[in-house]
Amino acid sequence: MQAESFPPPDRQLAKEKMRRRVLARRARLRPPDLQAAAVALRDVLLSVSEVSRAAVVAAYVGVGTEPGTGPLLDALRQRGVRVLLPVLEPDFDLDWAVYTGPDGLVRAPRGLLEPAGPRLGPTAVGTADAVLVPGLAVDRSGMRLGRGGGSYDRVLGRAAREAFRCAVLHEGELLDDDVPAQRHDQRVQAVALPSGLVRFPLARHENTLRA
Ligand SMILES: Nc1nc2c(c(=O)[nH]1)N(C=O)[C@@H](CNc1ccc(C(=O)N[C@@H](CCC(=O)O)C(=O)O)cc1)CN2
Numbered sequence: 001m002q003a004e005s006f007p008p009p010d011r012q013l014a015k016e017k018m019r020r021r022v023l024a025r026r027a028r029l030r031p032p033d034l035q036a037a038a039v040a041l042r043d044v045l046l047s048v049s050e051v052s053r054a055a056v057v058a059a060y061v062g063v064g065t066e067p068g069t070g071p072l073l074d075a076l077r078q079r080g081v082r083v084l085l086p087v088l089e090p091d092f093d094l095d096w097a098v099y100t101g102p103d104g105l106v107r108a109p110r111g112l113l114e115p116a117g118p119r120l121g122p123t124a125v126g127t128a129d130a131v132l133v134p135g136l137a138v139d140r141s142g143m144r145l146g147r148g149g150g151s152y153d154r155v156l157g158r159a160a161r162e163a164f165r166c167a168v169l170h171e172g173e174l175l176d177d178d179v180p181a182q183r184h185d186q187r188v189q190a191v192a193l194p195s196g197l198v199r200f201p202l203a204r205h206e207n208t209l210r211a
């Protein structure tokens with residue numbers, strides 16, 4: 001399968017090349033496109049049963065040309081959902097704090113917006129019923145390409161087994177080509193695109209490579 005389609009040292013390079021390609025494509029998105037995508041993603045995700053039923057959702061604050069999450073975060077909070085947001089640590093691990101509204105966010109390094117409130121610790125993501133994951137691309141097996149810090153590979157390892165794991169992407173970022181996979185990479189079970197949700201046929205115990 002895709003696990004062996006690149007020898008290990010080349011997979012890191014292949015990932016880097018894929019990241020650059022996706023980021024160059026994102027750089028062409030204009031503010032009206034980004035706003036429309038954020039609203040469409042809110043509607044798509046609120047219609048997903050695992051999200052609409054969730055008491056606790058781990059999400060992220062989309063920045064720059066990332067798929068926007070502002071409308072979704074506010075809609076979830078208005079429904080009384082406890083929304084957890086990541087705080088980036090120096091070693092690229094993630095801590096978590098509760099979303100209390102746009103005023104509770106502060107600028108952080110790397111262009112990020114992070115929650116200013118009390119830190120809950122890295123294991124807090126284990127309380128989430130749904131984990132919405134940023135990413136640059138996902139392939140048809142649910143293998144995901146992130147920023148390269150390995151943050152979400154760690155996070156998904158701590159999420160509850162039954163948590164709904166969904167990447168949030170722009171249109172065109174669900175790829176037919178394989179995302180180069182490494183042993184530590186964690187799969188997602190679905191992607192949210194502005195055009196709708198795509199689920200992958202993934203057995204729960206099969207979220208990592210066996211190769
Ligand atoms: N919005 C958002 N929040 C997130 C993530 C993410 O991907 N998106 N993360 C996912 O793990 C964690 C932060 N990890 C990050 C790792 C690297 C870079 C990074 O390399 N930034 C570039 C600038 C990127 C750009 O302008 O597009 C840089 O600092 O040079 C950013 C975030 C937690 N919070």
Ligand SMILES: Nc1ncnc2c1ncn2[C@@H]1O[C@H](COP(=O)(O)OP(=O)(O)OP(=O)(O)O)[C@@H](O)[C@H]1O
Binds near residue numbers: 145182
């Ligand atoms: N569980 C882990 N603990 C510590 N480091 C890890 C873990 N998983 C991955 N890493 C490290 O993170 C680095 C980047 O991994 P990779 O390129 O797969 O990131 P990514 O999945 O694209 O990014 P992210 O998960 O942050 O979105 C690798 O050097 C890897 O060794």
